[in-house]
Amino acid sequence: MSTDDKNRAVAAAILPLVGGAGNITSVAHCMTRLRLGLRDRSLVRDEELRALPAVMGVVEDDTYQIVLGPGTVARVTPEFETLVAEAPAAEAPADSASSADDLAAQGAAIKAARKAKNQTPFKLFLRRIANIFVPLIPALIGCGIIAGLNGLLVNLGWLPAVTPALAAMASGFMALIAVFVGFNTAKEFGGTPILGGAVSAIIVFPGVAKIDAFGQTLSPGQGGVLGALGAAVLAVYVEKWCRRWVPESLDVLVTPTLTVLVSGLVTIFGLMFFAGEVSTAIGDFADWLLVHAGAGAGLVLGGLFLPLVMLGLHQALIPIHTTLIEQQGYTVLLPILAMAGAGQVGAAMAVYLKLPRNGSLRRTIKSALPAGFLGVGEPLIYGVSLPLGRPFVTACVGGAFGGGFVGLFSMLGDKVGSTAIGPSGWALFPLLDGNHGLGRTIAIYAGGLLVGYLAGFTATYFWGFSDRLLEEFDVETETGTKTVVAASTTPSNPSGPNPNPESEPEPAKA
Known part of the structure; x- marks a missing residue:
């Protein structure tokens, strides 16, 4: 099967599971997510959608967001748009209201109810900032x-x-x-x-x-x-x-x-x-x-970045990153914030070892780790740390230690920056820049990632599981079952625009 055929097949598999072409009001994508406006949210078959091999997770916001990963989403979206456009004009979603006006009113009511739960004027303003950048x-x-x-x-x-x-x-x-x-x-x-x-x-x-x-x-x-x-x-x-x-x-x-x-x-x-x-x-x-406070600042920024994202406040960093790049040629904040993803990877590896009998969860970790190393944290967060609870906290610990490591070198005079916002993890290496040569900059960033991996792993392995949690999750499961879980929170996104139910997404994942 050619690449185009594969992408079209993914789009064709998704379309009926979101209610068909008649249920789609808008189609867009960001760095990793296919974002759909829906007339009737109740027509979406969530479990079947999450079970598709190409789907890493789903997020609900003003739009219904299907996580496909970088590169893939940019290729699947045009195919999806073509399928929607080619559908008969009279097609309407099954089991829907009897008229277009009813559908529009129903969709608007669902959308308003979701927005009313968590939206504030400040968060809506930050979302607009993200939409700009x-x-x-x-x-x-x-x-x-x-x-x-x-x-x-x-x-x-x-x-x-x-x-x-x-x-x-x-x-x-x-x-x-x-x-x-x-x-x-x-x-x-x-x-x-x-x-x-x-x-x-x-x-x-x-x-x-x-x-x-x-x-x-x-x-x-x-x-x-x-x-x-x-x-x-x-x-x-x-x-x-x-x-x-x-x-x-x-x-x-x-x-x-x-x-x-x-x-x-x-x-x-x-x-x-x-x-x-x-x-x-x-x-x-x-x-x-x-x-003057590089190690402490790195510790705080790296450790609190995931909670910052969950509150939707990370988007305030987007114009700051852009301003620093404009002034200095790189942003010194992004490599520190990227350590949140390293902590997440380390935590996931510890979960893999702590739950040897949970075949489905281990399968999720094995398939999601390559993306995690490249800075796409959604599969690990949605499928591993957030459903388990404590490992999400210990992943933040890993991010804190990694951020503190990079910040310490800033105190010593070695700046590590990124010439662009968006990628993190290993994908950030081509964008690194600093004030003491590329080799030293790469070495410091790589050292921060290693510290983040190790700290996230250690904190999760020794303190990430209560006895009750082990008893509940260390059980035999079907290894073929996909366990990516939708969550109401968002993965780390050092650039700021990432995407959670309270903010627009963003573009790269930690």
Whole structure:
């Protein structure tokens, strides 16, 4: 079977289990999940869906999210969309309400009930922040890897005729990232995306170097992504005000003009300066924290990252990561947060040894560990640690020790950073950068992973099981039974956008 046929087969297997094409209102995907809008949640056959070999788990949020893993989801989603589009227009989900209006009302009621349980204005705001930055992650990853390759070639003195071209490829996106942030921000907040991009483009325009604001000459890029975020939000509010008050006959001329003019003036003579000060403060604080309290900060960040994700607060880190990459070329926080995934891997290996008779759980661990090493933690979390309880806590212990190890070296002057957000685990190696050479940076990060594995394993093996837990789970099971469990929490995602029932996902998994 060809790759295309395999992906189409996966899509075809999923479609009837989510109620058929008539039950689908929207199809999208992030780094690892197929995200479906459903008319009637009750039509989904969860257990059969989780039992599919390609499915690593499911998560319920505003959308129904099916975990397929990186790479796979990007290939299955187009096939799934094709199957939905090819379905007869009259097709409706079986056992559904009698009319489209009934279906829409039923789906809206289910969606509202789910959102009402855990949503707060702050978490909804963080989700919007994630929606702005998550689509940028593929470009950040690609450009980050090219930047790392270019740096290696420059250090080795190889291919001098090629390295300038690689530098241009790696830097072009980052030079204009404010425009993309502005475009996505306006789209997310209900404005015209191109107007958000147009206002944000002012920030990177070289001509701003001729402008004085607050007694200082502005510099292109000042304020960065934070300035672009603020500028685009302002543009949305100006545009919406114009739509209410400008006559329709003049709207096409007046609204975009006033939007760019008003928002642009505020951006030039206010937002660029203040956002620049905030961006600088973020970079200075991150440096100060790791230089003066690196081990302790790493211990806290690595240990509390999974609970942070469960509360949906990890998304606040996305613009911070992006700001650090914009300023320094890499984010020093991501390698520390990635240690949460190392603790999870170590905990899973301990569970494997502690439950020798539970064939189904051991099978899940064996199949999920390769993905865990590569930074995809969902199968291990949903299928192992969260259902067991204590191993999730001891996995956090492993993350704490790994984060403390990386943070300790920051105190000693060896920074370890990532040129992009998204991947973690072994998948982060191509994106590593630091201040003392690539070899030393890789060695420190690898040492942190090893510490995380060992600490997570040790804590779980010796303290991760009560007698009752062992009695309940160390029993004979069918080895062919798939045990991936859906959970209402989310795996580690160092980049911040990951996906849990209280937040949008995110893009890479620890």
